[in-house]
Amino acid sequence: MTLDARTFSVTRADLVRYAAASGDHNPIHQDDDVARSVGLPGVIAHGMYTMALAARAVTEWFPGAEVVSLGCKFTNPVVVPADGGVDVEVAGEAKEPDEDGLTTVVLTVTCEGQKVLGMPKAVLRVP
Amino acid sequence: MPVDQSLVGRTFPPTRPYEVTEDRLRDFAAAVGASYDGAAPPTFPIVLAFEAMNAFLEAESVDLFRIVHGEQKFAYERPIVAGDVLTATLTVASLRQIAGNDIIGTTSEVTDASGARVCSTSATLVHRGADA
Numbered sequence: 001m002t003l004d005a006r007t008f009s010v011t012r013a014d015l016v017r018y019a020a021a022s023g024d025h026n027p028i029h030q031d032d033d034v035a036r037s038v039g040l041p042g043v044i045a046h047g048m049y050t051m052a053l054a055a056r057a058v059t060e061w062f063p064g065a066e067v068v069s070l071g072c073k074f075t076n077p078v079v080v081p082a083d084g085g086v087d088v089e090v091a092g093e094a095k096e097p098d099e100d101g102l103t104t105v106v107l108t109v110t111c112e113g114q115k116v117l118g119m120p121k122a123v124l125r126v127p
Numbered sequence: 128m129p130v131d132q133s134l135v136g137r138t139f140p141p142t143r144p145y146e147v148t149e150d151r152l153r154d155f156a157a158a159v160g161a162s163y164d165g166a167a168p169p170t171f172p173i174v175l176a177f178e179a180m181n182a183f184l185e186a187e188s189v190d191l192f193r194i195v196h197g198e199q200k201f202a203y204e205r206p207i208v209a210g211d212v213l214t215a216t217l218t219v220a221s222l223r224q225i226a227g228n229d230i231i232g233t234t235s236e237v238t239d240a241s242g243a244r245v246c247s248t249s250a251t252l253v254h255r256g257a258d259a
Contacts, residue, residue: 024173072198077195
């Protein structure tokens with residue numbers, strides 16, 4: 001079953017708020033100069049912020065479901081410009097429940113047409 | 128400077144107990160744009176795992192700004208709710224060097240006040256070398 005893709009906009013203000021809520025104050029998510037000093041194109045979103053958006057799409061698609069596992073690789077950075085922001089799109093495909101009643105949702109998470117997460121996947125127990 | 132190979136298999140002390148409050152869950156949910164329905168958002172355990180990672184990086188004198196997240200997995204035993212008092216215990220699972228970067232595999236077990244496992248997390252951290 002193909003799920004309705006969600007689009008989330010990401011701004012630098014979102015990253016500041018996420019840093020405060022998560023405790024992840026890595027300056028590569030706030031400061032262009034620091035990000036460039038380690039070879040990044042500029043400030044990037046926390047990988048965990050992008051993963052949280054993917055999880056948010058899953059919990060919106062399946063309200064009340066219990067998440068059994070969640071995982072992904074961070075394959076490409078989400079570069080967040082100082083002005084405006086950038087869109088992250090989360091698409092998903094739900095498999096048929098397996099013999100244990102678990103539903104696997106295979107995700108595709110892109111930014112400006114490029115996949116940013118590798119093999120993002122959630123396994124759910126849907127009531 | 129590469130990370131010390133002898134770290135593989137080492138388990139670091141548990142993080143100090145972290146009390147999950149409704150305010151903290153609401154803040155985290157709001158920060159990722161999610162609605163709060165009583166249970167923690169699925170990526171919330173990263174708060175614990177991140178604290179364990181920070182303690183590990185400090186112990187090994189690794190700069191946080193040189194760390195990029197490579198991979199993250201969560202396996203949940205039960206939802207996290209307000210009132211939980213959690214700690215995370217990090218173990219270095221693997222370490223390899225690729226193109227001047229250290230690829231550090233870690234696991235962090237998140238347990239509650241009774242010692243029961245709430246969530247198992249694993250993370251791959253890429254430590255970008257100074258000349259990478």
